[in-house]
Amino acid sequence: MLVPKRLVASPNLPPRMNTHLPRDLEEALSALEAEPQATILAGGTDLMVSVNYQGMRPSAVVGIRRVAELLEWDGRFIGAGVTYTRMEHGPIPALAQSARTVGSPQIRNAGTLGGNLGTASPAGDALPVLAALDAEIVLRSKSGERTLPWDAFITGPKRNALEPGEIILGARLPERIPPGQAFAKIGIRNAMVIAIASCCMFRDDDGRTSLALGSVGPTPIRPRRAEEMISAERTPSPAALDEFQRLVSAEVSPISDHRSTEAYRRHASGVLARRLLERVIN
Amino acid sequence: MIRLTVNGIEHTTDPVGPESLLTTLRDRLGLYGSKNACEQGECGSCSVFLDGELVCSCLVMAADADGSEVVTVEGIAGGDGLHRVQQAMIEGSGVQCGFCTPGIVVAAAHLFETGAPVTADDIREALAGNICRCTGYGAIVRALAALSGERP
Numbered sequence: 001m002l003v004p005k006r007l008v009a010s011p012n013l014p015p016r017m018n019t020h021l022p023r024d025l026e027e028a029l030s031a032l033e034a035e036p037q038a039t040i041l042a043g044g045t046d047l048m049v050s051v052n053y054q055g056m057r058p059s060a061v062v063g064i065r066r067v068a069e070l071l072e073w074d075g076r077f078i079g080a081g082v083t084y085t086r087m088e089h090g091p092i093p094a095l096a097q098s099a100r101t102v103g104s105p106q107i108r109n110a111g112t113l114g115g116n117l118g119t120a121s122p123a124g125d126a127l128p129v130l131a132a133l134d135a136e137i138v139l140r141s142k143s144g145e146r147t148l149p150w151d152a153f154i155t156g157p158k159r160n161a162l163e164p165g166e167i168i169l170g171a172r173l174p175e176r177i178p179p180g181q182a183f184a185k186i187g188i189r190n191a192m193v194i195a196i197a198s199c200c201m202f203r204d205d206d207g208r209t210s211l212a213l214g215s216v217g218p219t220p221i222r223p224r225r226a227e228e229m230i231s232a233e234r235t236p237s238p239a240a241l242d243e244f245q246r247l248v249s250a251e252v253s254p255i256s257d258h259r260s261t262e263a264y265r266r267h268a269s270g271v272l273a274r275r276l277l278e279r280v281i282n
Numbered sequence: 283m284i285r286l287t288v289n290g291i292e293h294t295t296d297p298v299g300p301e302s303l304l305t306t307l308r309d310r311l312g313l314y315g316s317k318n319a320c321e322q323g324e325c326g327s328c329s330v331f332l333d334g335e336l337v338c339s340c341l342v343m344a345a346d347a348d349g350s351e352v353v354t355v356e357g358i359a360g361g362d363g364l365h366r367v368q369q370a371m372i373e374g375s376g377v378q379c380g381f382c383t384p385g386i387v388v389a390a391a392h393l394f395e396t397g398a399p400v401t402a403d404d405i406r407e408a409l410a411g412n413i414c415r416c417t418g419y420g421a422i423v424r425a426l427a428a429l430s431g432e433r434p
Contacts, residue, residue: 104411
């Protein structure tokens with residue numbers, strides 16, 4: 001059983017922790033430049049679990065929840081500091097659905113889109129939405145701004161391309177977001193679960209379909225063959241739906257862990273994708 | 283050193299490294315109403331308002347709360363009386379062992395704060411992050427539903 005590690009003043013602790021609480025981006029980047037080893041803290045929903053359970057003791061922290069630029073949501077640009085609660089009430093239905101499946105009201109008030117990207121967990125609930133939309137991730141440092149496609153930013157399970165001194169500014173979505181969209185996730189209850197499998201789908205009026213699955217691979221998975229196959233089907237027959245489901249199941253690469261098995265996740269991926277397709281079509 | 287306004291009272295306190303706001307509230311400020319259980323945001327026993335937002339105080343780094351306003355269960359009523367959620371929990375016997383009750387009261391106060399009509403489903407969803415190990419959920423939902431005159 002996991003037991004939290006008590007925090008007591010002891011020789012094991014760094015003598016002190018430098019805390020920076022910048023109010024704007026310039027201040028945040030200056031703090032990171034001055035202390036490149038600093039830990040970036042957003043909503044704390046992942047980081048504080050590491051503090052409480054893994055004995056994480058950062059020597060410096062840059063708390064970014066007050067940084068005004070990160071709180072912006074301007075059309076197709078969503079700032080890294082936007083919380084799940086804001087996404088839940090935002091204008092993109094699939095993103096709202098995914099945000100609503102995150103944790104509890106308490107967690108959704110704290111956790112942010114940038115935190116989901118920074119942690120880059122295979123189970124990050126907003127990530128399949130970004131992946132299905134081919135979102136770009138905008139990064140900023142003292143030396144300038146760079147923009148990476150989502151799959152160049154998320155490089156592996158809990159790994160991303162963020163460099164020291166760099167901060168995630170937010171995600172840029174394409175101008176056109178297809179009207180047909182849905183998100184669903186499988187867990188052992190309706191709330192407070194980490195996904196066993198999740199899926200986000202967008203389908204345009206002409207049938208063009210993109211989808212991404214979470215928790216069934218090291219990073220969100222785009223099943224390209226299934227996308228191509230179903231995009232050509234304006235009104236999919238039952239046989240086409242079967243084939244789509246089969247292709248999705250074949251293209252994911254899940255593992256067995258304490259939450260589920262490889263076989264269940266593979267099966268669930270196909271079922272989830274098919275259900276979302278049926279939902280989007282009808 | 284950080285400055286916190288807790289339940290309207292200003293405090294200056296010195297958290298150790300990255301300790302949680304929950305630890306600061308309990309061990310440094312002597313406010314034991316917020317309960318310490320899971321320390322990973324699963325159980326909701328430590329729920330507080332941080333600058334008006336309902337959060338788990340175990341997942342807030344105290345250092346990051348510098349300058350913030352915190353309301354804990356001790357201050358939820360805003361005076362000597364009881365908050366109407368507390369009154370409803372007593373009248374509806376929504377308390378068994380009582381450990382989860384402070385977190386439930388804070389989360390429910392958040393749900394009812396706008397005064398909009400609240401259904402039993404709203405209550406269940408609002409309390410999705412508050413675990414009661416006595417499994418007294420039925421009584422809790424019934425007690426709170428009485429506040430909006432709904433029979434769940």
